[in-house]
Amino acid sequence: MHVRSLGFRTDLALLTLTGSVVEDRGTHLVVRTPDNPTYFWGNFLLLAEPPFAGGEREVVAAFQTEFPEASHVSVGIDLIGDRAVEDEVAQRFAEAGLDVDRAVVLTASSVHQPLRSLLDVDVRPLESDEVWQQRAELSCEIDPGVDCEKHIRFALRKNSQERALVAAGHGQRFGAFSRDAEHDGEGKGRLLSTAGIFRTEGGVARFQSVETHPDARRQGLAATVVHAAARHALDHLGAQTLVIVADEAEDAIRIYRRLGFADTERQLMLERRPPHYRA
Known part of the structure; x- marks a missing residue:
């Protein structure tokens, strides 16, 4: 599975550097961190595409099958384009009982000095x-x-x-x-x-x-x-x-x-x- 998202791609790179295991299932990745099983975003599924409408509970069930001992559910979607599609997918997963976390990936090649000069x-x-x-x-x-x-x-x-x-x-x-x-x-x-x-x-x-x-x-x-x-x-x-x-x-x-x-x-x-x- 080719990961398009810079956010998820860098997440995965750091996880593998620290010993996490990434299993490629073609349509999704299974990410495991054996040394830290309660790490929500070290033990998750990353979907290549959103599921078809109505398939959200199947995704949750797939997570629970992969992580039967987990007390959490964490699912990422490699979706970086259309905001309207994101909104629709987020709504469907919310109706399936999951909390939605929308983040922005920001980049820079240089940085400005902070506005405040902290002396203490x-x-x-x-x-x-x-x-x-x-x-x-x-x-x-x-x-x-x-x-x-x-x-x-x-x-x-x-x-x-x-x-x-x-x-x-x-x-x-x-x-x-x-x-x-x-x-x-x-x-x-x-x-x-x-x-x-x-x-x-x-x-x-x-x-x-x-x-x-x-x-x-x-x-x-x-x-x-x-x-x-x-x-x-x-x-x-x-x-x-x-x-x-x-x-x-x-x-x-x-x-x-x-x-x-x-x-x-x-x-x-x-x-x-x-x-x-x-x-």
């Missing part, structure tokens, strides 16, 4: 175990609907995957850290915002998980860490195209556009989260 934070790569632990805890704090006790296990596995990418020279995760005395220990500040960037195909680097603590938003932190990660990719990873994906309904997309990213395509994802994930 340090921006640097994540390195120590303590700092990576902070990153796992931050991923719980940004989502009030998550069961943190369960989510932290997923977050620590995700950390391990990213740290392996860093060790192999594929990229880096940057953080913005406070400079307050209370957290000026071995970790040198509290992690407030973070963004990862990793090389995928030739000349392409993909952002991963831009996260900012709820109490530190609207201060320019996300723009700062995205800019730092972008400069790293352009200067040290040989990247010519930077790829970032954002929910079309969230504020983050405006931050990325101000940094110089432009809308390139759309990405349609459908999911049903487990009961403990209330968001």
